[in-house]
Amino acid sequence: MKAEKQETIYKNEVLTRFELYNSLFQTLPFQKVKHTGALLPFFTAHCEREVENKVNPKDIIEHFFEQYGQYQLEMDEVDLLFRIIQYIERRVVLFDAVEDAEFVKTGRSEDAYLLGSLLKQAATNPELNEKIVEKFKNFSLRLVLTAHPTQFYPGDVLGIITDLTAALKNNDLDNIISLLEQLGKTPFIKTEKPTPVDEAVSLAWFLENVFYPVISTIQKRLDSNFENLETKDPIIQLGFWPGGDRDGNPNVSVQSTKEVSSLLRTILFRAYYRDFRVIKRRITFRGVEQFMDNLQDIFYENSFNPVNSPINVKPVILENLQAIKCVLSEKHGGLFEELVDDLILKVRNFGCFFASLDVRQDSSILRKSHKYVRAKTYPEAIDGFEELSEENKNAALQFKETEIELEKGLDPLVLDTFEVIRYIKKMQLAGGELAAHRFIISNCQQASDILQLMELFLVNGWKIDDLPIDFVPLFEMVDDLERAADVMRILYNHPLYKEHLKKRKGQTIMLGFSDSTKDGGYLMANWSIYKAKIELTAVSREYDVDLTFFDGRGGPPARGGGKTQAFYASMGEEVENNHIQLTIQGQTISSLYGSSDTAHYNIEQLMQAGLASTLNPRPGDTLNVNEKKLFEDMAQVSHEKFLKLRHHPLFLQYLEEKSPLKFLSEINISSRPVKRNGNSKLRLEDLRAISFVTSWSQLKQGIPGFYGVGSALESAEKSGEWDKIQALYKSSGMFKTIIDNCAMAMSKINFNITSHLAEDPVYGEFWKTMKDEYDRTKHYLLKISNSERLMDEFPVDRDSIAMRERIILPLVVIQHYSIQKLNELDENDPQYHVYSKLITRSIFGIVNAGRNLA
Structure with missing residues (x-):
C-alpha cells in the first residue's frame, strides 16, 4: 500500500470517525461537560490562531475570557480551565480507542505479520524452514514491563478503553454512548501517590488482558508451523520491574518484592482457573475425574487462598493436563483436546510466576x-x-x-x-x-x-x-x-x-x-x-x-x-x-x-x-571503517554542541522556571521520586532522565530528542562529506532509524508556544540558541530525507501525531499560562495552590497524548 493510500484510509477510518464520536461526546447529558464541549472548539481555534501568531500564553487566555463576559470572576475562569483539561483528557482516551479499533485497517499493519509471511515461505522451502528452526533454538524475545511514569491510566480507564475499542470495532452505537457516559464520570486522577505494589497492579492489567492471550496465540502459531521447534525456555518471555527495581526508589522494599511476587502468581493462576473452567465445562467424560479434581484444587487454592511459602507446581499441573490429554486421545477420539493443548502451552510459557x-x-x-x-x-x-x-x-x-x-x-x-x-x-x-x-x-x-x-x-x-x-x-x-x-x-x-x-x-x-x-x-x-x-x-x-x-x-x-x-x-x-x-x-x-x-x-x-x-542480513547494516568514522565525527560535534547548552549557566534554571519540572513530584502516577537525593538542592546529575525528558516535552521544545543533530549534519556538509552522509542514510538501517526517530521527536515540537521568551531579558538569547538549532536540524532532516515535511515516509504516524498535538494544544497553553501566573504570585497566596494544581492536571493529558511516540 502506497503512502498516499495509507494516509487516505487513516483519515477516513480514524480522523473522521474520531470527529464523529467526539461530536457525540460533546452532546452527552452532563451539564458541565456539555457546556465545556460547546466552548472547547472556540477555545481550541483561539489557541491555534494565537499560537500561530506567537502570542504570549498569558495573553492568549486573557484575550479569550475578554470575549466571554460571563466569566466575571477569576475563579470562574479557573473552573472552566479545569473542566477543559478534564474534557481534553477524555478526548485523548477516545482518540486512543478509535486508533486501536481501526489499527488493522489503517495500513500500518500492512507489513504486520511479516513473521507470517516468513512462515508461509518456510512451509514450501525446507531449507528456510530448517534455518528458522535452528535460529529459534538460540533466540528469545523478552519484554520487560517497567513502572516508569510516562503514562499511567487508572485501571478503570484502561478497562473503558478496551471496551470502547471493541464497541467501536463493532459499530455498537448504544454501547459506545454508554461507555462515553462512563468515561465522562470516571475520575482520571488518583488522590494518593501509588506504592510500588499499586504500580504492579496497574501493569498486571496488561499481563492478564493482553500478554497472556497474545503470547500464547503467537507461540501456538509457531508450534503449528514447525514440528521440531523445541526450546528449553519460552521463545517469548516477560520481565517485570515494579517491586524489584530499587534504583533510587526508597519506597521499594523486600515487602514490596514479596507482595508483587505473590500478585503475579495470583493473577496468573486466576487466568489459568478461567481457562480450566472452560475445559471442565466441556470435558465431562469418564476417566479424567481424578486429574480434574487435582487441577481444580491447585488452580482454586492458588487463585483465592495463596500461602506464604508457595511451591513450584508447574510439573504437577503439566502432569495432570497430559494425563487428561492421553485419556481424550485414547478413549474419546481427541474431543476438546485443543483446549487442553492451549492450557499446556500457557503453563509451559508462564509457569507459576507469569513474568x-x-x-x-x-x-x-x-x-x-x-x-x-x-x-x-x-x-x-x-x-x-x-x-x-x-x-x-x-x-x-x-x-x-x-x-x-x-x-x-x-x-x-x-x-x-x-x-x-x-x-x-x-x-x-x-x-x-x-x-x-x-x-x-x-x-x-x-x-x-x-x-x-x-x-x-x-x-x-x-x-x-x-x-x-x-x-x-x-x-x-x-x-x-x-x-x-x-x-x-x-x-x-x-x-x-x-x-x-x-x-x-x-x-x-x-x-x-x-x-x-x-x-x-x-x-x-x-x-x-x-x-x-x-x-x-x-x-x-x-x-x-x-x-x-x-x-x-x-x-x-x-x-x-x-x-x-x-x-x-x-x-x-x-x-x-x-x-x-x-x-x-x-x-x-x-x-x-x-x-x-x-x-x-x-x-x-x-x-x-x-x-x-x-x-x-543487509550488507549496509555492518558499517565499514570510514562509515564508523563519519558517524563518530558527527556524534562528537553533536556532543560538543549539547554539552555547551547543558553547561550553560541558565540551563537548569530555565528548566526549573519555565517548565513544570518541580511539579512532576506532585502528580500521583509514580512511587519513584523525580530525582535522586530527594531532599538536596537540584543538580542535573541527580535529575532522573525521565523527568528531564518529560520537562522538555511539556515545554514543546524536545531538546533531548534532537539537539546537536543539525550542527552535526551541517559540519559534515561543510567538510564535503554530504554525499557520504546521504549514502549512509540510504544504506544503513540503523543510521536511517536514528534520523527518522529524530524527525519523529521534532514533530512534537512547537517553539511558537514559548516564542515570547525571545525578548525575555534573562532567557532571550538562551531561547534563541535552542530555536536556532531546531531550525538547523529541521533543515538538514528534510534535506537528508529529500522531503518537504518531517516524517513524509510515515504519513499515518505523522497524521496521528498532528491530531494529538491539536487535541492537547489548549492544555499546553493553559500550563504555560499557569506557570506565568505563578511567577506573579507569592507562594503564600491562596491562588498559588490553584494555579499549581492547574499545572499538574495539565501534565497528565499532555503525556498521555504522546503514546504514539513509543
Whole structure:
C-alpha cells in the first residue's frame, strides 16, 4: 500500500470517525461537560490562531475570557480551565480507542505479520524452514514491563478503553454512548501517590488482558508451523520491574518484592482457573475425574487462598493436563483436546510466576552493603578498600559461603539488599529459576561492582556451585559505555566468574539510553551504545560467551523509543542479536501493547527483526571503517554542541522556571521520586532522565530528542562529506532509524508556544540558541530525507501525531499560562495552590497524548 493510500484510509477510518464520536461526546447529558464541549472548539481555534501568531500564553487566555463576559470572576475562569483539561483528557482516551479499533485497517499493519509471511515461505522451502528452526533454538524475545511514569491510566480507564475499542470495532452505537457516559464520570486522577505494589497492579492489567492471550496465540502459531521447534525456555518471555527495581526508589522494599511476587502468581493462576473452567465445562467424560479434581484444587487454592511459602507446581499441573490429554486421545477420539493443548502451552510459557521479577539496585548501595560484609566476615578488615586499584580490589575478595547475622540499626538500604538476596531463593522455590534470576547493577563502573555483588549472595546463604543468578551490569553514561568492554574482559578472565558463566546461559548486559541522552545528547547516546555493542560483542565472542543485550529503551525517541524494531533489524554482523530484550514502559505499553491487535503486531515485528538480521542480513547494516568514522565525527560535534547548552549557566534554571519540572513530584502516577537525593538542592546529575525528558516535552521544545543533530549534519556538509552522509542514510538501517526517530521527536515540537521568551531579558538569547538549532536540524532532516515535511515516509504516524498535538494544544497553553501566573504570585497566596494544581492536571493529558511516540 502506497503512502498516499495509507494516509487516505487513516483519515477516513480514524480522523473522521474520531470527529464523529467526539461530536457525540460533546452532546452527552452532563451539564458541565456539555457546556465545556460547546466552548472547547472556540477555545481550541483561539489557541491555534494565537499560537500561530506567537502570542504570549498569558495573553492568549486573557484575550479569550475578554470575549466571554460571563466569566466575571477569576475563579470562574479557573473552573472552566479545569473542566477543559478534564474534557481534553477524555478526548485523548477516545482518540486512543478509535486508533486501536481501526489499527488493522489503517495500513500500518500492512507489513504486520511479516513473521507470517516468513512462515508461509518456510512451509514450501525446507531449507528456510530448517534455518528458522535452528535460529529459534538460540533466540528469545523478552519484554520487560517497567513502572516508569510516562503514562499511567487508572485501571478503570484502561478497562473503558478496551471496551470502547471493541464497541467501536463493532459499530455498537448504544454501547459506545454508554461507555462515553462512563468515561465522562470516571475520575482520571488518583488522590494518593501509588506504592510500588499499586504500580504492579496497574501493569498486571496488561499481563492478564493482553500478554497472556497474545503470547500464547503467537507461540501456538509457531508450534503449528514447525514440528521440531523445541526450546528449553519460552521463545517469548516477560520481565517485570515494579517491586524489584530499587534504583533510587526508597519506597521499594523486600515487602514490596514479596507482595508483587505473590500478585503475579495470583493473577496468573486466576487466568489459568478461567481457562480450566472452560475445559471442565466441556470435558465431562469418564476417566479424567481424578486429574480434574487435582487441577481444580491447585488452580482454586492458588487463585483465592495463596500461602506464604508457595511451591513450584508447574510439573504437577503439566502432569495432570497430559494425563487428561492421553485419556481424550485414547478413549474419546481427541474431543476438546485443543483446549487442553492451549492450557499446556500457557503453563509451559508462564509457569507459576507469569513474568520474571528483576531486582535492580545502584552500585553505590551495593558497595555500601559490601563494606558491611567486609567488616563482618574478613579476618582483618581491609582499610582503604575503596581506594585500592581495581586489580587489588578483585584480588582481595574472598567469596566465603556463609550467612551473616543482620544487626539491628543497619542502614535500611543495606538491610533491604541482604533481605532481597535471601528472598530471591524463595521466589525461585515458588516459581522456578525464571521467576527471579537477575540482579541488575545500575551505574556499574567496574568489574568489582559485579564481583562484590556475587560475594553478597555467597554471604547470604547461596552456594557458589548452586548460584542460578545472572549478574547484569547496566552501562549507561557515555564514559561507562566507553569502558564497558574492558570491564567485561576482566570478568571473563576472573576464575570464579568464568566458572559461574559456564553454568549459566551466557552473559546479559544492559545498556541504558535515557541517562546517556541526558549525559551526551541524542546522537552521542546512539553512537556510544552502538560502539559499545560492537566492542562488547567482540570481547564476548573472543571468550566464547553467549551475549545478550538488554536495552533500556522506551517512551519517546529521546529515551530510546521510536521505531525500535528497525534497530534490531539493522544491527549488522558485528553486534550480537540472538536475543532481544528491552524495557517497555509508560506510553510504550499502552500504544504498542495496549490491545491484542497492536501487541500481536509489535511482538511479531520484534521477532521478525531478530530473524531478519540473521536470515537476511543487509550488507549496509555492518558499517565499514570510514562509515564508523563519519558517524563518530558527527556524534562528537553533536556532543560538543549539547554539552555547551547543558553547561550553560541558565540551563537548569530555565528548566526549573519555565517548565513544570518541580511539579512532576506532585502528580500521583509514580512511587519513584523525580530525582535522586530527594531532599538536596537540584543538580542535573541527580535529575532522573525521565523527568528531564518529560520537562522538555511539556515545554514543546524536545531538546533531548534532537539537539546537536543539525550542527552535526551541517559540519559534515561543510567538510564535503554530504554525499557520504546521504549514502549512509540510504544504506544503513540503523543510521536511517536514528534520523527518522529524530524527525519523529521534532514533530512534537512547537517553539511558537514559548516564542515570547525571545525578548525575555534573562532567557532571550538562551531561547534563541535552542530555536536556532531546531531550525538547523529541521533543515538538514528534510534535506537528508529529500522531503518537504518531517516524517513524509510515515504519513499515518505523522497524521496521528498532528491530531494529538491539536487535541492537547489548549492544555499546553493553559500550563504555560499557569506557570506565568505563578511567577506573579507569592507562594503564600491562596491562588498559588490553584494555579499549581492547574499545572499538574495539565501534565497528565499532555503525556498521555504522546503514546504514539513509543
